[in-house]
Amino acid sequence: MKFKIDPKLDLVLERHADVSPALVWKAWTKPEHLAKWFAPKPWTTAECEIDLRPGGQLKFVMRSPDGQLFPNVGCYLEVVTNERLVWTDALLPGYRPSPEPFFTATVLLEPDGKGGTNYTAIAMHRDEDGRKKHEAMGFHEGWGQVYTQMIEFIQSTKL
Amino acid sequence: MGQLSIDSTFRALADPTRRRVIEQLCLRPASMTELARPFDMALPSFSKHLGILEKSGLIRSTKVGRVRTYRLVPSKLESAEHWLTKQRSLWETRLDQLDAHLATMKEEEP
Numbered sequence: 001m002k003f004k005i006d007p008k009l010d011l012v013l014e015r016h017a018d019v020s021p022a023l024v025w026k027a028w029t030k031p032e033h034l035a036k037w038f039a040p041k042p043w044t045t046a047e048c049e050i051d052l053r054p055g056g057q058l059k060f061v062m063r064s065p066d067g068q069l070f071p072n073v074g075c076y077l078e079v080v081t082n083e084r085l086v087w088t089d090a091l092l093p094g095y096r097p098s099p100e101p102f103f104t105a106t107v108l109l110e111p112d113g114k115g116g117t118n119y120t121a122i123a124m125h126r127d128e129d130g131r132k133k134h135e136a137m138g139f140h141e142g143w144g145q146v147y148t149q150m151i152e153f154i155q156s157t158k159l
Numbered sequence: 160m161g162q163l164s165i166d167s168t169f170r171a172l173a174d175p176t177r178r179r180v181i182e183q184l185c186l187r188p189a190s191m192t193e194l195a196r197p198f199d200m201a202l203p204s205f206s207k208h209l210g211i212l213e214k215s216g217l218i219r220s221t222k223v224g225r226v227r228t229y230r231l232v233p234s235k236l237e238s239a240e241h242w243l244t245k246q247r248s249l250w251e252t253r254l255d256q257l258d259a260h261l262a263t264m265k266e267e268e269p
Contacts (some may be wrong), residue, residue, distance in 0.1 A: 009243070018262075023265065027257060038253060040256070041252070121250060125246065
């Protein structure tokens with residue numbers, strides 16, 4: 001399947017890793033590994049459950065710096081070992097429609113021919129309404145204090 | 160704002176050192192020496208970071224006598240404040256953490 005990217009709603013991040021696709025795959029699909037890096041600091045992982053098959057659950061609960069819990073539950077759509085992983089929160093485990101769909105994420109892995117891996121992460125988001133709900137969840141705090149300071153600065157120096 | 164300009168903003172903000180510089184400049188304008196102080200980095204390397212930020216238009220510098228002072232360009236940050244930028248920043252942080260974790264995994268099971 002080809003992806004139609006909407007620059008207003010979607011993100012494409014391309015990266016290179018100095019390790020094999022099998023290791024990168026493991027980091028994305030084993031709960032003990034995902035829990036180590038998926039929550040952007042200073043957020044932490046409170047809980048991570050993975051049932052790695054199409055329709056299987058991905059449950060990821062993040063803890064905010066002030067201790068609040070934010071659960072994200074979705075299901076896998078495509079699982080092609082060492083190559084391609086697609087999941088969404090638009091469907092709950094077992095493909096049950098979710099009341100608050102927001103995103104679909106895709107990870108594509110490719111060997112670089114020198115023992116390393118080129119990987120692409122694609123995050124496709126729902127429209128304005130969907131992201132408002134997502135922001136209300138506090139998810140946008142990922143970058144912590146910086147934005148608050150920026151916004152304060154901008155407001156205080158309006159020329 | 161054009162796509163190219165947004166790209167350079169993202170690229171400028173994708174680096175932790177440059178984000179710290181922006182954070183510092185949110186408080187007040189500063190000279191290169193002041194900005195470099197918290198970092199364990201040679202001045203020529205640090206000056207490259209400032210160059211990237213200045214080229215992206217996020218910061219601007221003026222020289223008075225021998226001192227060059229850097230300040231934020233607020234209008235540029237307003238566009239960076241867009242929600243998708245926050246999502247990008249979240250993913251950049253996440254993938255930086257993944258890079259670090261992969262290095263640990265490699266050591267444990269090469």
